[in-house]
Amino acid sequence: MSMRLFVSRDAGAVAVGADEVALALQQAAAVRGVAVEIVRTGSRGLYWLEPLVEVATPHGRIAFGPVSENDVPSLLDALAGNTPHLLRLGATDEIPWLKRQTRLTFARCGVTDPRSLGDYRAHGGYKGLERALSLGSDATLAEVTASGLRGRGGAGFPTGIKWKTVAQAKSDRKFIVCNADEGDSGTFADRMIMEGDPFLVIEGMTTAAITVGATKGYIYIRSEYPHAVEAMNAAITAAKRGGYLGDKIDGSMHSFDLEVRVGAGAYVCGEETSLLESLEGRRGLVRAKPPLPAHRGLFGKPTVINNVLSFAAIPFILAEGAKAYADFGMGRSRGTMPIQLAGNVRHGGLFETAFGVTLGELVDDIGGGTATGRPVRAVQVGGPLGAYFPRGLFDTPFDYEAFAARDGLIGHGGIVVFDDSVDMRRQARFAMEFCAVESCGKCTPCRIGSTRGVETIEKIMRGERVSENLAIVEDLCNTMKFGSLCALGGFTPYPVLSALKHFREDFVPAPTTLQAAE
């Protein structure tokens, strides 16, 4: 009998050598005459342990990591003799970082072969769609609404209401669009699930399609994610072949076709109306709302546009029932959130958990503090438009409303950790610079204000008329907040003002303060 090994094909694992490790395992095993089967899975999301190698045993999988090519011979020795190994982590499911999670959306990610529809089905895949088919549209909408699911792209809009609006709209054609632009720094959950469990995204979109009466869908993936593009295309082909896309889906009367479209390096195209413009082949200029995409979206037709994680949450909700999902969470934030720990963090990766965990638990306890071992000074939550939080606010629970109450946002769930060498003036400057580079150009406060913001913060950095220039920055932020059509111009003030407020000492240094090292 051959030995079954599992090595991730996730871009994050490949970037640190997973392909080389898989190849070395194959070759070394061949030399030894040992029969091995290497399954390339998604990532478990414990990135500091990648490349992770798992082996199937009668008692479940055993993990080793982080494995390099050089470790391969000793690893094979340990596997052959069932002897100890320095990199042995024990049973994968018992690794505390994994065990503490509540994996509803990411249950299969890192476990199954993302290229195999059969594997997906064998692990509970398409149960949700089958239930939706038997429930019918109204009852499915009721389930999605009752789950309390809110859009995971950032704005947190109730998914059930969005779907209902499109379901009720009368039109010859309707569309389902998956927003896979994931432009926020510090986020990678969309990428992971597209690479690690692509059928889940397809199932979620297909469920939306049969529920609202749409026949065509697009997944708009950013061009920085070539592996995700490849994985989604492969899964779409397999789903078509398996009767889960195309005509008469899963034996029903519904048909649904799905196509991947690739972005072209514009952050603003993650904004839903800009994305629709881009899909239509135009410049990604943000559209004024109303009309809502639910009424007039892609090609002027009623359109459901949701984030990858929103669609990916649907199969669980339908398979297990709305209540099973809504039982997790706090307040109006129901269910789980795949939280992404990134930057200068010891245990970086994907941690799916019920809403309500505090920022401090996430950063210190789960994240293990910084990778450099220096004190954590600031964390940016929610991408480039998210606020910087100091340690003093680490009691904030992960919840849409709790973050808003502290002038922040959870956005797409990314947390970027900085140690005490960070210069918050540079971070404020970068926020403005990013806005200036990525502005679609439609509103003056966003386009011009951000450029002025960069210049003014640079003056502050040079020590020129600091208090006057700080007042100018605050003023600019207010103009951007209230005079911008979308959240790019409207939310750039969050990182800037939070840096000013919580890290004032960086902007008005006492005469004796040493400059932070570069």
Place this chain on the structure above:
Amino acid sequence: MTAVYEAHHELWDETRGAEIIAEHASQEGATLVVLHALQEAFGYVPEAAIPMVARALNLSRAEVHGVFTFYHDFRHKPAGRHVLKLCRAEACQAAGGEALAARAEARLGVSLGNTTADDRVTLEPIYCLGLCATAPSAMLDGRLVGRLDEKRLDALVAEAQR
């Protein structure tokens, strides 16, 4: 598997260009799809292709030009033989990415956004590759590299210069 976007490009040729355009033009909202296909084949979108795209898609030249210039990905001239992209977004900044970017600039003698005089290496910024848990990150001709440090960066730069 890693070589998703390899840098093997054809020389611009009008007939071949027309063929590529025709292959994708019938899709709905095809402009980006066509521009991507042209760039994948030729390594850039030749000026001469813009009016051809416009004609095929029933758009004005200005419209196609407008789309072409809006998106950071599209090039109007070929890049160097190798393209080294360094992530400049926040998670990579937090992990020391800025110092590495400065080091790459010094080693190659060009600033981000430029190509070396011998046309060998184009050094570009990129804003997040989704590898933020193994930051800092880079991409060399479509191959991803995480946990970048001085040693790994120097090796990448040397590889790009070959």
